[in-house]
Structures are given as structure tokens and as C-alpha cells.
Amino acid sequence: MKFYEELKKQRWDDHRYYHHNRINQFLHLISATCFLTSYVLLFIDPVSAVMIGWLLAMILRQIGHFFFEPKTYDQVNEASHEFKESIKVGYNLRRKVILLSVWVIAPVILYYDSTMLGMLQAREGINGYLYNLSLTWLFIGMGALVFRTVHLFFIMGFQSGCVWFTKILTDPFHDIKIYHKAPYYIMKGEMYDDMSDWYDEKLVAQKS
Incomplete structure (x- = not known):
């Protein structure tokens, strides 16, 4: 596949496998x-x-995935939760738990060591703490993005890694x-997306 085609596929796979619940979609809208x-x-x-x-942004996004997205058998896509987790290109739920654990532990380490294990300049006061914490969290976010991208270079190829990197940065848009x-579907009482848009495209592709 060309770059844009793979980008479109990764976006659709992410949508159809991990965004059935309308509340999850709404939380992603706010997060974006x-x-x-x-x-x-x-x-x-x-x-x-x-x-x-x-x-x-990140907390709202993960609340949608962890608490609202169904973990049962996916009748629409005919796939189990375990299967979807195994083929997830980016961070599946297990990897997210590890990433979020690092994120939660970081403020505690910084509280006891204002230099963050010697990586930052010590700053005093609440403003200094928040400044160093923001640097730490920024480093964790960028590090997670770069780490997974490079990892994908080895397991899926250079283009797939670059596609995923692009997808993550442009996901808010x-x-x-x-x-x-x-919000409109939620007010209508429609709590789950039947993914009809995806299957309409799939049928068109098959006919062509």
C-alpha cells in the first residue's frame, strides 16, 4: 500500500475495532x-x-477505552477482544497500562528528587515542581511515541512506523x-456505532 492508503487503513481499523461506544467517541471528541x-x-x-x-486529553481518551468500550466478542467485525489486542498497531490496553503507570509514578519520583534522577535542573516551589513535571511528562509522551514508532520499523516496516507516527499526531483533527x-447520537439514545460507514466502503471496494 501507498502511504496514504495505509494511513486510511490504520485509521479505519482503529475506529471499527476500538470505537464502538458513542460515549467513547464523545470523550475522544473532547480529548481531540x-x-x-x-x-x-x-x-x-x-x-x-x-x-x-x-x-x-489523555485521561478522557483512556476513560473511554477502559470503561466504556466493550471487551466482549465483536459481532460487527467478527473478532474477539484478544484478537484485536494482538493486532493493535499502536498501544493496546496492556501497553497503555504500562505507559500510564510510568506517567503516574513520575510525579512521585519528582516529589522526592527534584532533579528527576539527575535529568533535570532542580527548581524550588510549586511553580518549579510543575515546570519540571511538565518537562517529565512531555518527555514520557514523546518517548512513548518515538519508541513505538521505531519498534514498528522493525516489526512492520519503515513506512508502517511513519504512518502510525503521522496518525497519532493527526488523530485530534x-x-x-x-x-x-x-453527542447527537447519544441524545437519540444510540449508544453503539454499527460501523455501517465502514461496511459500505468495504462493499464498494469488493464490487470494484
């Missing part, structure tokens, strides 16, 4: 808005950008595009 705010603030107020990115109607 927070991430876009972080993108802008990163050049103006990096501390606020990281705090919004981790404490709002794409989430707003495909999930902006989630």
Missing part, C-alpha cells in the same frame, strides 16, 4: 479539542500545554471529523 489546544499552547505556555494534554456527531 484539548489536544489541539495543547498544540497551540506548546509554543506559548508549554507547562499548560502538557498539563492539558495529559490531565485532560481526524477525531473531530468523524466523532463530531457523537
Whole structure:
């Protein structure tokens, strides 16, 4: 596949396998808005950008996955939860638990060691703590992104890694595009997406 074709496939696989629940989609919509705010603030107020990115955008996103997304057999896609976890290109739930554990532990380490194990300049006061914490969380986020991208270079190929890297950075834009109607469906009482858009495309592709 060409780059854009693989990007489209990764996006669709992510949507159809991991975003059935409308509340999860709605939380992703809010999360995407927070991430876009972080993108802008990163050049103006990096501390606020990281705090919004981790404490709002990331938490809302993961609440949707961990608490609202069904873990039972997926009748729409005819796939078990275990199968979907095994083929997940990015961070599946097990990998996310590891990443989030590192994120939670980081403030504790920084509280007892203001240099973060010698990696940062010591700063005093609450403002100094928050500044170093934002640097730490920024490093964790970027590190997780780079680590998985390089890992994908070896297990799936250079293009797949670059595609996933691009997908993650552009997910906020794409989430707003495909999930902006989630509040409307929730108010209608439609709590699960039947993925009809995906299967319409699939049938068209098969006929062509």
C-alpha cells in the first residue's frame, strides 16, 4: 500500500475495532479539542500545554477505552477482544497500562528528587515542581511515541512506523471529523456505532 492508503487503513481499523461506544467517541471528541489546544499552547505556555494534554486529553481518551468500550466478542467485525489486542498497531490496553503507570509514578519520583534522577535542573516551589513535571511528562509522551514508532520499523516496516507516527499526531483533527456527531447520537439514545460507514466502503471496494 501507498502511504496514504495505509494511513486510511490504520485509521479505519482503529475506529471499527476500538470505537464502538458513542460515549467513547464523545470523550475522544473532547480529548481531540484539548489536544489541539495543547498544540497551540506548546509554543506559548508549554507547562499548560502538557498539563492539558495529559490531565485532560489523555485521561478522557483512556476513560473511554477502559470503561466504556466493550471487551466482549465483536459481532460487527467478527473478532474477539484478544484478537484485536494482538493486532493493535499502536498501544493496546496492556501497553497503555504500562505507559500510564510510568506517567503516574513520575510525579512521585519528582516529589522526592527534584532533579528527576539527575535529568533535570532542580527548581524550588510549586511553580518549579510543575515546570519540571511538565518537562517529565512531555518527555514520557514523546518517548512513548518515538519508541513505538521505531519498534514498528522493525516489526512492520519503515513506512508502517511513519504512518502510525503521522496518525497519532493527526488523530485530534481526524477525531473531530468523524466523532463530531457523537453527542447527537447519544441524545437519540444510540449508544453503539454499527460501523455501517465502514461496511459500505468495504462493499464498494469488493464490487470494484
